[in-house]
Amino acid sequence: MRDRSSFRGGVSYRRNALIIGAMLFVALVTFLLDTQGVLTPVRAYLTNGLNPLVSAVYGVNLQAGDFLAGSHDLQRVTQERDALRKENSDLKAQILRIPQIEIENMRLREQLRIEKTRPWQLIGANVSVQTLSDGRRVALVGVGSSSGIKVGMAVIARYQSSPPALVGVISVVNVDSASMTLIDDYSSVISVQVYHGTSVVRGVLHGSLQVNGVLQMNEIEREAEVAEGDSVVTAGLSRLYGPSLPNAAIPADVPVGIVKSVYVDGRSKVADVQPYINPELVNYVWIIHNDIK
Amino acid sequence: MDNPQRYKIEEIVWHEFRTIVLLIVIVISQKVFLADVFGVSLNLLLLLVVLRTLIEPIVHIGRWALYGGIIYDGLSGAWLGMHSIGLILAVVTVFLLLARITSENWILPIVAVLIGSVVYYFCNALLLFALVGGFNVFTYVTIVFIPGLLVILVPALPVFLVLRWLRSMRRGELPLDVY
Numbered sequence: 001m002r003d004r005s006s007f008r009g010g011v012s013y014r015r016n017a018l019i020i021g022a023m024l025f026v027a028l029v030t031f032l033l034d035t036q037g038v039l040t041p042v043r044a045y046l047t048n049g050l051n052p053l054v055s056a057v058y059g060v061n062l063q064a065g066d067f068l069a070g071s072h073d074l075q076r077v078t079q080e081r082d083a084l085r086k087e088n089s090d091l092k093a094q095i096l097r098i099p100q101i102e103i104e105n106m107r108l109r110e111q112l113r114i115e116k117t118r119p120w121q122l123i124g125a126n127v128s129v130q131t132l133s134d135g136r137r138v139a140l141v142g143v144g145s146s147s148g149i150k151v152g153m154a155v156i157a158r159y160q161s162s163p164p165a166l167v168g169v170i171s172v173v174n175v176d177s178a179s180m181t182l183i184d185d186y187s188s189v190i191s192v193q194v195y196h197g198t199s200v201v202r203g204v205l206h207g208s209l210q211v212n213g214v215l216q217m218n219e220i221e222r223e224a225e226v227a228e229g230d231s232v233v234t235a236g237l238s239r240l241y242g243p244s245l246p247n248a249a250i251p252a253d254v255p256v257g258i259v260k261s262v263y264v265d266g267r268s269k270v271a272d273v274q275p276y277i278n279p280e281l282v283n284y285v286w287i288i289h290n291d292i293k
Numbered sequence: 294m295d296n297p298q299r300y301k302i303e304e305i306v307w308h309e310f311r312t313i314v315l316l317i318v319i320v321i322s323q324k325v326f327l328a329d330v331f332g333v334s335l336n337l338l339l340l341l342v343v344l345r346t347l348i349e350p351i352v353h354i355g356r357w358a359l360y361g362g363i364i365y366d367g368l369s370g371a372w373l374g375m376h377s378i379g380l381i382l383a384v385v386t387v388f389l390l391l392a393r394i395t396s397e398n399w400i401l402p403i404v405a406v407l408i409g410s411v412v413y414y415f416c417n418a419l420l421l422f423a424l425v426g427g428f429n430v431f432t433y434v435t436i437v438f439i440p441g442l443l444v445i446l447v448p449a450l451p452v453f454l455v456l457r458w459l460r461s462m463r464r465g466e467l468p469l470d471v472y
Contacts, residue, residue, distance in 0.1 A: 028374065
């Protein structure tokens, strides 16, 4: 039978209540200190200490899964398939650039925009662990401030035959690791644009916590022409209007996804956007390390 | 009455170390081995903490909540202490509300997990609402809380029976069920 006197009505009531109160107090103080950044080194130490353990267990789990699936017997076929996927991905990436270049050719800023196109410097990193936190879509990557990583940098990845596409934005930076908020996290807000024919339609892409990973593109002008199948890329407006803004390191024209459906909502339009990549499936990413000066 | 038994410092340290290692294993297992169901994975730590509150001394489970929450935060990139607060409040609430009900009742674990989950998710939502921009309460309820609650309710009774059986084995008791 349970010790019912341990917290209420027993002799040790006050002692146990004090202990539980002290634990709650410790948790609260820890939380408040961490929100103020005081415990950032401690958190980094804890994260860096636990991540290798998680990665090792995760690796064992994946290997066991591969073994059970009989993938060792299909190694050659798998390699060929991976090569074809990579080739297919490169071709898709080239195709995605075509409508952008056509629009750029029609504008006076053609040359300037071409010079600005894809000045990406990439830093590769392993995704060590996805978030455990309920409802959050956060992942930890294995590079940090020692590699020049800063908050607000865009993170891209490639999965199977997808083009290199945005999967998240760096939100917290430690010395040797960093947290990235995935694009489907509910706090994710990114300025995006859609190339439709000869027009450019801008909006704001929100993470929506949807189970199927669909994002919502809001604040589209009601008269704007957006259709199913249009490509969605980053707009880079933060960089344009405020270099000091959190997302200012996100360059323009990073592929994000494809418009799945469009509907009118009051005075504006809303588009459901299917990301090119489910961010939770990637285990290796590249961080766009541009000089935002 | 206070426990007259005095433990040596090395025994206390060893016990705490063992608890922390066990919690690390539980949290990692939760992430690696428990696959998502409809986008939500079973919160094993919350389940165990709440169910053990029904059969173990609350101070012992309070330590589980504190340590487990911090480990959880360390692995998830959340603020340290965030999940500990939710877990401790869930433990205290479950204990205060259900302390008078016998642990042999089969309905007890279901009710306990229900109450514990509500407190835990409410606490998390409150902290996220205060600190995370763009947080939408309705979305959190429909996408996180309700699926999470449904998923955790499914194994509540079997896990509770296993925990109670393990306790009975330790104490040499025969389990008695009340329907």
